Amino acid sequence: MDDNWVLQVKDVSKAYGDNPVLNKVNLSLKRGEIHALVGENGAGKSTLMNILFGMPVIHETGGFTGEVWLKGRKSEIKSPKDAMDAGIGMVHQEFMLLPGFSVAENVKLNREPTKPNWFSKVAGPKFETINLHKMGYDTRQALDRIEIGVDEWLPLMGMPVGHRQFIEIAREIDKTDLSLIVLDEPTAVLTETESSRLLSALNKLAGSGIGVLFISHRLDEVFEIADTITVLRDGEVICTVPKHEARVENIAEMMVGRKISNSKATQPGRTTGNGNILEIRNLSVDMPGEYVNGVDLNVRKGEILGIGGLAGHGKLGIANGLMGLCHSAGTVMCDSQEIPLNDSRAALDAGLVFLSEDRRGVGLLLDESIEDNIALASVVSRNKFVKKVGPLPISVEDGKSIREHAREMISLLDIKCTGPQQSVRRLSGGNQQKVCVAKAITMEPEVLLVSEPTRGIDVGAKERVLSVIKRLNAEKGITVVMTSSELAELRSMCDRIAIMYNGKIHGILSPDAPDAEFGFCMAGGGGVPGD
Amino acid sequence: MIDSLKQVLCKFGLPRLTIMLFLVALLVVATINHLPTSMLLGNSLVRIGMNGVMVLAMVPSVQSGAGLNFGLPIGIIAGLIGMLVVMEFRLTGFLGLAIALLVACVLGIAAGYLYGLVLNRVRGQEMMIGTYAGFSIVSGMCMFWLLAPFKNPEMIWVVGGKGLRMTLAVGDSLSGILDRFWGFTLFGVKVPTGLLLVFAVACLLMGVFFKTRLGISMRIAGANPAFAVSCGINVDKMRILGTVLSTALGAMGMVIYCQSLGYVQLYTAPLMMAFPAVAAVLIGGATARKADVLNAVLGTVLFQTLLTIALPVTRSVIEGDISEVAKTIISNGMILYALTRKEGDG
Amino acid sequence: MKEGVQVKEGLRVKEPLRVKEQLHVKELLRRNAVPALFLCMCVLGVLISGQNIRYIAQELISRLARNWFLVLSLIIPVTAGLGLNFAIVLGAMAGQVGLIVATHCKLPGLVGLITAVVLSIPIAILLGISAGHVLNKARGREMITSMMLGFFANGLYLLVFLFMVGTVFPIDNPEIVLDTGVGLRGTIELKYCKYALDNLLRIKVLGINIPVGSFAVVIALCFGMRWLYKTKLGQELRAVGQDMGVASVAGINVDRTRVIAMVLSTVLAAIGQVIFLQNMGTINTFNSHQQIGTVAIASLLVGGASVTSATVGQGLIGTLLFQLLFIVSPAAGQRLMGNAQIGEFFRVFIGYGIIAVALLIHSWGRKSSLESASRQAMMKEEAKTTGSM
Structure with missing residues (x-):
């Protein structure tokens, strides 16, 4: 066994209930190597990390299959403590730091050097003096190793976000025997x-022989720093390539592309002549993690418009902003009538109905x-569904017509349940989504905003949901704006697909544009053809 | 078989079952000891009617998402003022009662609105803030009672001629006016028809309200604020409305309570009155996030019957008045139980 | 924002500093607004009441001697993130049980006192452990739960001492049991160990009697607390108090640490109640413990503490101001409104009111800090996107 390998993941599979999230994943990392793991949200990156770090969520849900080898030896990681003891360090996406503590206290949290005293000799090590x-001294050493000059006794509070990231790293490298450090989206904030300082610090770390596993969906950084790139999609390793052999467009394509039959049902150009039902000008939306920053977009009457893009580039923000669920600014015209923003009532009255990604x-x-x-x-x-109470001037809900309507919807969408009175909490994800669709249909939309309609639901439900949306569009002429991270899904449904990059529309492509073009556009490549 | 039994048990709730069994045991002991069962039942009915509206006040507050209304004393104070106004002007009979209810309701709405504004700023801490807002107002009002410009010599201290007395008799024509209305005796059980009728009407109105668009909006706002926003519902407004309804009901409930009791108790008397009301609705099967009219009715019936029957029964077995202690243990224990359950448990 | 730093204030380590901070005058004023306000009220109260300064001083000294310890018992749960521990009532009950037993056995003086403490500690530990477990089940609702726990325990206490003494527990001692033979008397005189600690060493300064023994115990506690926060356990308590998630990822057993905080607090409260009662000389069997929760918490808050931060200094100063207000308000009410009762109601009102206001400020502040955090994140994001264009 070559003990140059810091980490070897062998055939690791994991399912949450019936829902497989990782399927026979293999991954190897050498000493001093910077290995980038890229993939869309839900590709299984965080699950893999949780396995490496022995997070309780893994073992509470039945553990995983496959093996994890560290430094050439098979290891059992049952808890975060095991992982730490085995020399794995983790830099979390959300900072695991205490704002009221100083830098040194944070770096040394729960690993404080202590001195025994007379009382601790009686009452136990918890009472040893710090x-x-x-x-x-130790903290200074760790900070110096990544060349950051921050005072170790300053409180964390009020420190710039960038410093906090470095302090997290300092905490990890202060641990003795650190052989592998895992960073989850370290540059996101x-x-x-x-970012460039961080990347150079990582290079230094790798130079000292530590393996670096770098998780990101920012391809520019990945290409700047990584030695090897592994693409994860739908819980499977799509490919592992050395950086010098990889190209940005290919990687982007592999992150989102799915090989399914390209069943295009919408006729090309069927809505070209129609007027615009929605005209969005300079829309900015304050949705954490999905900021929209000055979007201009026209939606034609009767079309299905797709919005795609990598996670974090703002595709989810548009619908949430239009519906007044997240604070937004700009102008939106619906049928040449301006809709006031940040007012969900007004959006609903204008005929907009939203199928949220947060089911x-x-x-x-x-x-x-x-x-x-x-x-x-x-x-x-x-x-x-309201009726008058006798001659009184008040109206109450009409239980009978609600029941009837629910029955209709249950059969239309094939919702698997014991009856219209079953609580939705117990339904499967797919059936819950069908209930959401039924709710949206019932609201009689003119424009239906659909976000991630198939996320986390089974294949059968996927098909049903998509076909119902398509039918609504075809039969009732409902305009659909569909946001999805599954490119294949967008291509099978939409007339046009807008790709978001950095909070803006980067290009509008035809659904039958080649994969590479989509990849190029999502990665922020300039000069966009197709619109 | 055992599973389905378990399910039924779960649905019904352990606390309710325990209390019911306890109640049955008490009734058995009462019959064995030849206690006047009909009188006990009559008293229970009165206490159910007396307390019912205040328990019902919990429903809109929980439904709108503002949680159990531990700030009920705010409404109670409004109710007390309503009673005092009527007594000061020596209004009697149904006119007096109606005016007391009206004043209580108006003050309750005003106070509830302000209280609702506060609660909207302190999401997640409503219970604690409510409790201490209630405590503060009750203790603040103690000063008011001392200084208030009431002139009726029957109400103010004899010595000094200033400040309201601790306990005021509401006067013969007001005292028990609802209890006596259409009252009749059945198998020796005195039925306070008017009192129960008022409670029933209040429950009915509340039930209808939650079927109107406004009521449904409030339910949605309480059940899932994000869902509510996506339906164009103003969640803040709904929470304020829920708090206003709750406070106004608390105020009117207090008027009903006082007329039945025959006394108005001032100063620190209302301090702890929120807790039995909260406990009752919880006993009826409500949680901090879900409560309906049925919970309020069931809870009131169980809790008040238990308290009424426990007193004479325990007295026949052991020395001393254990009912106050039992009330403390049961109501606080029930609230404690509800607080320590996981969020989202049915 | 201010929380973490404030926690440090009273517990600061000399060299090297654990957290370096610069203080501005404005910041200093803002932080101490509450005690400053109460200081003004106290000064006004003293002036209006027109009471003899020596009387006030004597009264204050003895009130401080009996209250300080209890107030300080609240600090550990605050730093451990459990909020204001309304469940110190449980500790007070344990202390009372100890004293009642000591009185029953007619143990004199310091022996009785020590016996009371020794007896109450195991009870307090048990109560603290159960309280800790209950609060662990009610995360995010600790304060209301601890309050209800206090009320609930009070019910059980009444049950035991009103109905079970003389029936289940065969105690036949006319000094403490009612004439009927069932239930304890409403007030029990501590004939044997009254003033045992206060009388240990009394000195007179300017004609004012100072119970040095009680103060010595308080000072010892202050140093003990200071020392505690220099140990590993102290560091864990503070870490858990700031963020349970971070602490648990770092490998700290959060639940256990919270239980420890509750146990420490309850035990200290038990000792505190014994000190309190030996100074009073009588036990109000069914009332003494109920009051202390509100009074102690209000005192701590008057000192400028909040739900998430409290220091020994704040506890000491807050008690001083609150008790001073307590002493002068009846006389001030008499002078101002011609009614002493107004003053009495006023101090009760202040007690509840300050807690309500502190809770309000806490929840209000939390929301605005969340808002500003998200605003900052957005600005950051904007700077980044425009930068990369």
Whole structure:
């Protein structure tokens, strides 16, 4: 066994319930190598990391199959502590730092050097006094190793985000015997200059023989720093290539592309002559992680417009901004009428209906029945399903018509349930999504905004949901704006596909443009053809 | 078989089952000891009617997402002022009661609105803030009672001629006016028809309200604020409305309570009154996130019957008045139980 | 934002500093607004009441001697993120049980006192452990839960001492049991160990009696707390208090640490109650413990503490101001409104009011800091995207 390997992941598979998230993943990392793991959200990157770090969530859900080898030896990582002992360091996406503590206290958290005293000899090591001098000295050493001049006794509070990232790294390298450091999207919150400093620090670390596993979906950085690139998609390793053999467009394409039959049902150019139903000008949306920054977009009446792009570039922000769920600015005209922003009532009145990507958080009332989930939103916003109480001037919900309507929807969408009164919490993801679709249909949209309609649902439900959306478009002339991270899905549904990059529309492509073009566009390549 | 039994048990809830069994045991002991069962039942009915509206006040507050209304004393104070106004002007009979309810309701709405504004700024901490807002107002009002410009000599301290007394009799024509209305006796059980009727009407109105668009909007706002926003519902407004309804109901509930009791108790008396009301709705099967009219009715019936029957029964077995202690243990224990359950448990 | 730094204030380590900070005058004022306000109220109160300064001083000294320890018992749960521990009532009960037993056995003086403490500690540990476990089940709702726990425990306490003494527990001692033979008396005189600690060493300064023994115990506690926060356990308590998630990823057993915090607090409260009662001389069997929760918490808050940060200094100063207000408000009410009762109600109102306001500020502040965080993130994002264009 070559002990140059710091980490070898062998045939690792993992499923949450019936939902497979990792399928026979293989990954190897040498001493001093910087290995980039790229993939879209939901590709299985975080699950793989959780396995490496022995997070309880893995073992609570039945563990995983396959083997993890560290430094040429098979190892059992059962808890984060095991991982730390084995020499794995982890830099989390959300900072695992305490703002009220100083840098040194953070670096040494729960690893404080202590001195025994008379009381601790009686009452146990918890009562040993903390050795502040050694704490400061060790921290200084670690900070110096990554060349950051921050004072080790300053409180973290008020420190720039960039420094915090370095402190996380310092904490990891301060651990003795660190052989592998895993960084999850380390540059997501950094400015340009901070990022480049971080990357050079990583290079130094690798130079000292530590393996670096770098998780990102920012391809420019990956190409700047990595020695090897592994693409993960749908829980499978698509390819592992040395950097000098890889090209940005190929990698982007591999991250999003899916090999499915390209069943194009929309006729090319069928909506070219139609007027615009939505005219969006200079739209900015404050959606954390998905900021939109000055989007101009026209949506034609009767079309299905796709919005794609890599995660974090703002594709999800548009619909949330239009519906007033996230704070937004700009102008939006619907049928030449301006819709006031940040007012979901106004958006609904204008005929916009939203199928949220956050099904359980926004889309459903989890503890209510199927029928209520389908109907109540329409009762409130469309005044449907109400009846008068005798001669009184008040109207109440009409349970009978709600029940009937729910039955209709259940059979139309083939929702698998025990009846319209079942609580939606117990339904499977696919059936929950169908309930959401039913709710949206019931609200009689003119423009249907659909975000990630097939995320986390089974194949059968996927097909059903997409075909219903398509039918709504074809039969009732409902305009659809569909946001999805699955390019193949967009291509099979849409008339045009807008690609977001850095909070802006980077290009609008035809669904039958070649894969490479999409990849190029998503990676921010300039000069976009197709529109 | 065992599984389905377990399911039924779970659905019904362990606390309710325990209390019911306890209740049955008490009734058995009562019959064995030849206690006047009909009188006990009559008293239970009165106490159910007295407390029912205040328990019902919990429903809109929970439904709108503002949580259990631990700030009920705010409404209670409004109710007390309503009673005092009527007594000061020596209004009697149904006119007096109606005016007391009206004043209580108006003050309750005003106070509830302000309280709702505060609660909207302190999401997640409503219970704690509510408790201490209630405590502060009750203790602040102690000063008011001392200084308030009431002139009726029956209400103010004899010595000094200033400040309201601790306990005021509401007067013969007001005292028990609802209890006596259409009252009748059945198998020796005195039925306070008017009182129960008022509670029933309040429940009915509340039930209908939650079927209107406004009521549904409020339910949605409480169940899932994000969903509500996506339906164009103003969640803040709904929470304020829920708090206003709750406070106004608390105020009117207090008027009903006082007329039945025959006394108005001032100063620190209302301090802890929120807790039994909260406990009752929890006993009825509500949680901090879900409560309906049925929970309020069931809870009131169980809790008040238990307290009424426990007193004489325990007295026949052991010395001393254990009912206050039992009330403390049961109501606080119930609230504690509800607080330590995982969020989202049914 | 201010929380973490404030935690440090009273517990700062001399060399090297664990957290370096610069203080500006404005910042200093903002941080100490609450104690400053109460200082003004106290000064006004003293002036209005027109009471003899020596009387006030004497009263204050003895009130400080009996209250300080109790107030300080609240600090550990605050630093451990459990908020204001309304469940110190449990500790107080344990202390009372110890004293009642000591009185029952007629143990005199310091022996009785020490016996009371020794007896109450295991009870307090048990109660603290159960309270800790209950609070672990009610994350995010610790304060209301600890409050309800106090009320609930009070019910059980009443059950035991009103109905079970003389029936289940065969105690037949007319000094403490009611004439009926069931239930404890409402007030029990501590004949044997009254003032045992206070009388250990009393000195007179300017005619004011100072119970040095009690103060010595408080000073010892202050140093003990200071020392605690220099140990590994102290560091863990503070880490858990700041962020349970981060602490647990770092390998700290969060649940256990929180239980330890509750146990420490409950034990200290038990000792505190014993000190309190030996100074009072009588136990109000069914009331003494109920008051202390509110009074101690209000005192701590008056000192400028909040739900998430409290220091020994804040506890000491807060108690001083609150008790001073307590002493002068009836007389001030009498002078101002011609009614002493107004003053009494006023101090109760202040007690509840300060807690309500502190909780309000806490929740209000939290929201705005969240907002500013997301705003900052957005600005950052914007800077980045425009930078890369």
